Amino acid sequence: xxxxxxxxxxxxxxxxxxxxxxxxxxxxxxxxxxxxxxxxxxxxxxxxxxxxxxxxxxxxxxxxxxxxxxxxxxxxxxxxxxxxxxxxxxxxxxxxxxxxxxxxxxxxxxxxxxxxxxxxx
Numbered sequence: 001x002x003x004x005x006x007x008x009x010x011x012x013x014x015x016x017x018x019x020x021x022x023x024x025x026x027x028x029x030x031x032x033x034x035x036x037x038x039x040x041x042x043x044x045x046x047x048x049x050x051x052x053x054x055x056x057x058x059x060x061x062x063x064x065x066x067x068x069x070x071x072x073x074x075x076x077x078x079x080x081x082x083x084x085x086x087x088x089x090x091x092x093x094x095x096x097x098x099x100x101x102x103x104x105x106x107x108x109x110x111x112x113x114x115x116x117x118x119x120x121x
Contacts, residue, residue, distance in 0.1 A: 012041035014049065023056060031056075059099045059106035067105045075105060078117045087113075 013034035021030030033048050035041040065071060075087055084090040091097045091109065094116070099106045 010038070010041060011036050012038075012045040014045060054099075054108055054112065055095050056098070059101055059104075059108070061101075063107050064101055064104040065107060065110065067103055071105070071110075075110070075113065078113045081117050082113070090116075 011034070014031060015029070015033075016031040017028050018030045019028055021028060031049070031052055033045060033052060035044045035048070038044045067075060079085070079087050079090045082090055084093070087105075088097070088100060090113070091100050094112065096109055096112065099109050
């Protein structure tokens with residue numbers, strides 16, 4: 001992927017269009033990301049795409065983990081350590097409510113929760 005300046009390394013963009021693919025099905029723009037000025041624009045675009053996927057993507061049913069036993073206790077402890085009483089409340093604040101599935105947890109949500117407890121963004 002080439003960028004937009006003479007060296008091919010200053011900007012990058014990604015625009016994905018799909019009928020009803022936008023947030024809530026209200027538009028056709030599924031993803032519209034751009035980096036205008038960055039020393040590593042493609043790397044930065046990849047980072048932003050990961051965030052976009054986390055916030056707007058749906059969980060993969062094949063990777064969902066049963067939220068029971070030790071994992072359920074760990075999630076409860078992590079949510080409590082972050083200052084929330086329920087996973088749903090924490091997920092709402094983190095804009096991850098679309099990734100919640102009753103009785104299950106998305107591995108991406110679990111990783112994000114673990115990172116939040118470690119003080120990582």
